[in-house]
Amino acid sequence: MPLSEHEQRMLEQMERALYAEDPKFATALEGSGLRTYTRRRVYQAVAGFLVGIALLMAGMVAKQVWLSVVGFLVMLGCAVLAVTGWRKAPRPGEQPAGGPHARHQGRQRRSMMDRIEQRWQRRRDEQQGH
Template sequence: MPLSEHEQRLLEQMERALYAEDPKFATALEGAGMRTHTRRRTGWAIAGFVVGVVLLMTGVMTQIIVVSVVGFLLMLAGAVMAVTGWRRSPGNDRAAGGGTGTAGGGRAQRRPRRARMMSRIEDRWRRRRDEQQG
């Protein structure tokens, strides 16, 4: 459920206040460390997936079902970790956005990609409804 305009404005004000009050802490929360963590987690997930494939194939070739099941479960866990890590990555929401160009508070003034998309959809819906009524 998207935030209302009032809630979005309040959130942006809180973000700006955080940047003004403690820019070092706000920058630490921005996600540079999170991106590294996400990349590392995704790397481990891919490695786990590959090991799972190897175990699955080994279990099939040697006809040891337990090894195949463990390989499949490892593949599944690796795939889930990789996909959820990729979806949650901090840079993923900002991939399509240009910036505001302001120093210090630029990120706080940008709306997330999903919020922009939802506002465009809502605008189109209102225009269609107005055209049908008028």
């Protein structure tokens, strides 16, 4: 369920206040969700890789070629997921791709905080003008 306009304004004000009060902390929070997600994805891929090894070994012991092939494919898929997840994970203190300091992206792909700041400035200008 999307937020109402009033709730969105309140959230924007709280985020802006957080940036004004402690910009280092707010910047650190921006990438933490992505970091946690990618770290969890890498851990799941490693666990899947171990399951793949178990399937491969079980197939060899039971002399079931299809089980060994499935185990190998699971290992391969999980290895690809782990490597891609590891490469995409932002380093601690680093801005994720598309963050406010990304220079290679156009105005349409600004970060959420840039858009919020722009809206906040627009509202302040409107209030001062009236």
